[in-house]
Amino acid sequence: MWLPIPPDEIEGLPEGPDYRFWDGGEDFPADPADCAFYVVPYMKPGAVGVRPLPLMRSVRVVQTLSAGTDHVEPGLAHLPPGVRLCNARGVHETSTAELTLALILASLRGIPDFVRAQDKGEWRGGFRPALADRNVLIVGYGSIGAAIEDRLVPFELARVARVARSARTTERGPVHPLTELPALLPEADVVVLSTPLTEATRHLVDAGFLARMKDGALLVNVARGAVVDTEALLTELESGRITAALDVTDPEPLPAGHPLWRAPGVLVSPHVGGPTSAFLPRAERLLVDQLRRFVNQEELGNVILVTGAESP
Numbered sequence: 270m271w272l273p274i275p276p277d278e279i280e281g282l283p284e285g286p287d288y289r290f291w292d293g294g295e296d297f298p299a300d301p302a303d304c305a306f307y308v309v310p311y312m313k314p315g316a317v318g319v320r321p322l323p324l325m326r327s328v329r330v331v332q333t334l335s336a337g338t339d340h341v342e343p344g345l346a347h348l349p350p351g352v353r354l355c356n357a358r359g360v361h362e363t364s365t366a367e368l369t370l371a372l373i374l375a376s377l378r379g380i381p382d383f384v385r386a387q388d389k390g391e392w393r394g395g396f397r398p399a400l401a402d403r404n405v406l407i408v409g410y411g412s413i414g415a416a417i418e419d420r421l422v423p424f425e426l427a428r429v430a431r432v433a434r435s436a437r438t439t440e441r442g443p444v445h446p447l448t449e450l451p452a453l454l455p456e457a458d459v460v461v462l463s464t465p466l467t468e469a470t471r472h473l474v475d476a477g478f479l480a481r482m483k484d485g486a487l488l489v490n491v492a493r494g495a496v497v498d499t500e501a502l503l504t505e506l507e508s509g510r511i512t513a514a515l516d517v518t519d520p521e522p523l524p525a526g527h528p529l530w531r532a533p534g535v536l537v538s539p540h541v542g543g544p545t546s547a548f549l550p551r552a553e554r555l556l557v558d559q560l561r562r563f564v565n566q567e568e569l570g571n572v573i574l575v576t577g578a579e580s581p
Contacts, residue, residue, distance in 0.1 A: 350577025409464025
């Protein structure tokens with residue numbers, strides 16, 4: 270079992286397996302051909318995480334510590350049939366939802382402007398939009414989207430609309446299918462992106478999507494950078510028609526001199542939705558539970574797909 274956290278630091282690991290620590294270093298901790306359960310190093314470039322996969326002839330489970338799995342999926346073609354790919358559902362909801370609220374409030378209330386004014390010793394007052402009485406649209410209503418709504422509830426919103434791949438009903442109200450996005454966008458003051466990156470969502474936020482957003486609306490992306498067409502977003506930002514708060518960008522990391530850095534009305538954070546003090550205890554609980562299930566030959570949680578089979 271390859272773990273990106275030192276095994277002796279994880280309380281409750283099931284006894285029996287041979288645990289090896291590997292966090293993406295040049296040297297592998299053992300022969301990859303003998304690895305049965307591979308936990309992908311966290312916050313490493315995609316090429317690092319997939320590097321041992323072609324050599325993992327015995328692997329049965331690939332477990333990410335991220336909510337998204339798009340960085341690992343290109344390497345799955347090298348694996349034998351029946352390998353389960355699992356994501357980190359339950360690990361990042363708290364931290365990502367916190368950052369989402371921080372980005373919304375900072376953008377609406379003008380916190381970046383206050384910081385710049387403080388650096389110059391200037392007192393700049395004035396009215397700013399509140400989150401209260403606004404319509405919020407959450408695009409990607411999985412566990413992270415639901416956690417974001419949980420934290421929106423106390424802010425006296427006018428409405429929360431929810432969108433996912435397919436329609437369903439929740440305790441909080443209906444979830445609309447993606448096909449209804451064009452009708453929902455013009456009503457939203459804040460549009461939050463928390464959808465996985467798939468072929469269906471790549472550049473979901475294109476020129477047409479952005480054109481349907483109302484004047485003065487805020488786009489918040491805590492999903493993946495490629496969900497947004499960067500050039501189309503830049504066109505809208507430079508016109509001053511909408512604003513944006515981006516924890517993820519395309520390209521990423523955002524290179525020095527990129528137009529997004531200086532675009533008006535944009536707040537950029539460097540993909541920090543997940544890495545907080547809340548990460549490690551939740552990641553360790555997930556690994557202990559998944560490894561216990563694996564050792565006891567029980568059904569795993571968070572299975573995204575199985576190689577050689579249809580996705581669940």
